[in-house]
Amino acid sequence: MSSSCSGLSRVLVAVATALVSASCPCPQAWGPPGVQYGQPGRAMTLCCPGVTAGAPVSWFRDGETRLLQGPDSGLGHELVLAQAESTDEGTYICRTLDGALGGMVTLQLGYPPVRPVVSCRAADYENFSCTWSASQVSGLPTRYLTSYRKKTVPGADGQRMSPSTGPWPCPQDPPGAARCVVRGAEFWSQYRINVTEVNPLGASTRLLDVSLQSILHPDPPQGLRVESVPGYPRRLRASWMYPASWPRQPHFLLKFRLQYRPAQHPAWSTVEPAGLEEVITDAVAGLPHAVRVSARDFLDAGTWSAWSPEAWGTPSTGPLPKEIPAGGQQHAQPEEEPQADSPAPPRPSLLPDPRPLDHRDALEQVAMLASLGIFSFLGLVAGALALGLWLRLRPDEKDGPQKSGFLAPMIPVDKLPGVPNL
Ligand SMILES: *[C@@H]1O[C@H](CO)[C@@H](O)[C@H](O)[C@H]1NC(C)=O
Numbered sequence: 157m158s159s160s161c162s163g164l165s166r167v168l169v170a171v172a173t174a175l176v177s178a179s180c181p182c183p184q185a186w187g188p189p190g191v192q193y194g195q196p197g198r199a200m201t202l203c204c205p206g207v208t209a210g211a212p213v214s215w216f217r218d219g220e221t222r223l224l225q226g227p228d229s230g231l232g233h234e235l236v237l238a239q240a241e242s243t244d245e246g247t248y249i250c251r252t253l254d255g256a257l258g259g260m261v262t263l264q265l266g267y268p269p270v271r272p273v274v275s276c277r278a279a280d281y282e283n284f285s286c287t288w289s290a291s292q293v294s295g296l297p298t299r300y301l302t303s304y305r306k307k308t309v310p311g312a313d314g315q316r317m318s319p320s321t322g323p324w325p326c327p328q329d330p331p332g333a334a335r336c337v338v339r340g341a342e343f344w345s346q347y348r349i350n351v352t353e354v355n356p357l358g359a360s361t362r363l364l365d366v367s368l369q370s371i372l373h374p375d376p377p378q379g380l381r382v383e384s385v386p387g388y389p390r391r392l393r394a395s396w397m398y399p400a401s402w403p404r405q406p407h408f409l410l411k412f413r414l415q416y417r418p419a420q421h422p423a424w425s426t427v428e429p430a431g432l433e434e435v436i437t438d439a440v441a442g443l444p445h446a447v448r449v450s451a452r453d454f455l456d457a458g459t460w461s462a463w464s465p466e467a468w469g470t471p472s473t474g475p476l477p478k479e480i481p482a483g484g485q486q487h488a489q490p491e492e493e494p495q496a497d498s499p500a501p502p503r504p505s506l507l508p509d510p511r512p513l514d515h516r517d518a519l520e521q522v523a524m525l526a527s528l529g530i531f532s533f534l535g536l537v538a539g540a541l542a543l544g545l546w547l548r549l550r551p552d553e554k555d556g557p558q559k560s561g562f563l564a565p566m567i568p569v570d571k572l573p574g575v576p577n578l
């Protein structure tokens with residue numbers, strides 16, 4: 157009787173196994189096969205893979221002979237742990253009565269996902285990236301689903317929705333990095349980022365609304381150089397370049413902020429140069445200076461970049477052979493300066509660009525020289541005419557011979573007043 161029963165059940169098991177073999181009776185979480193997941197302190201049900209649902213099995217810990225749960229438990233192919241503890245983690249073996257069917261299960265404990273922490277940043281005006289981190293360590297295999305949609309801003313024409321508002325995937329680049337990139341975003345649009353943390357115990361979504369112009373944070377300027385200006389012991393010329401990640405385009409320019417300080421001085425001086433170059437005119441002669449720059453969107457969108465790495469420069473000791481004593485830091489030494497430093501503009505940073513400035517200086521000088529020349533020439537001609545007139549109008553008065561002599565080449569000999577008389 158029992159044998160027929162068992163034989164029947166075996167047939168049933170075989171049939172059932174054949175029926176369900178396509179769909180495993182144990183819910184297979186994603187992640188490594190043969191691992192089942194639970195939460196510490198919670199009831200946990202392990203499922204014996206490879207047997208049909210309800211088939212009586214025996215459960216053992218791997219490497220132990222002690223029976224954990226017999227086939228007569230009434231729980232079928234499942235092992236129930238009333239309260240899972242970390243000591244319960246490990247591998248379990250399940251076996252049908254005849255030992256023919258069975259399998260191995262590994263229990264791993266952890267926590268369901270909690271909404272991740274997400275932040276987004278744009279290093280240029282077209283692409284932005286979002287990074288995230290778990291707000292709580294789950295101890296379980298975790299992946300993140302990332303997508304975004306464009307938020308529709310109700311326009312003038314009512315609630316008309318744009319058809320292309322997503323969601324679109326935010327590709328993770330490189331795969332597995334806690335970072336995804338949205339390319340070709342519109343500068344003024346609002347985007348809603350969806351970062352969903354998924355693990356075998358569930359999923360949790362963080363939504364973040366961003367607009368490119370508010371998360372703009374350029375990379376620091378590159379190629380900072382500090383050079384002395386020969387002959388100017390208080391000048392340093394700093395120049396730099398746009399960060400490589402910011403293609404120059406007329407509508408999206410960067411502005412800059414420059415800081416400098418002499419060695420061993422704690423405080424930075426700050427200027428806001430307009431171009432890619434700045435001439436510092438109040439450097440401390442003879443001391444090395446640290447210089448650094450940062451960048452921001454020209455129209456103040458977003459935030460300032462981080463500071464560039466510091467570059468160092470020491471003002472020129474000039475062509476003048478005067479030596480600055482190594483020990484004594486001479487602070488007062490404008491006497492050594494060539495004339496040109498004193499008329500320097502007090503705040504060169506407020507002027508558009510050092511190069512145009514130089515051009516303008518040169519032009520002004522040329523113009524001034526030219527006008528001076530013209531003026532003095534006119535003055536000379538006028539003076540000569542006046543003198544001639546004066547001399548002509550006073551023919552009878554005696555003149556100093558030197559004066560007439562001086563004017564002699566300019567006045568016709570026959571009209572020279574004094575000569576016939578002399
Ligand atoms: C945005 O990313 C694309 C693809 O990497 C790149 O070709 C483009 O230059 C980027 N746009 C800007 C403004 O940097």
Ligand SMILES: *[C@@H]1O[C@H](CO)[C@@H](O)[C@H](O)[C@H]1NC(C)=O
Pocket residue numbers: 301302303350351352361363
């Ligand atoms: C966020 O993404 C997850 C996973 O793709 C999705 O299930 C969920 O519906 C999304 N939530 C919203 C509000 O878009």
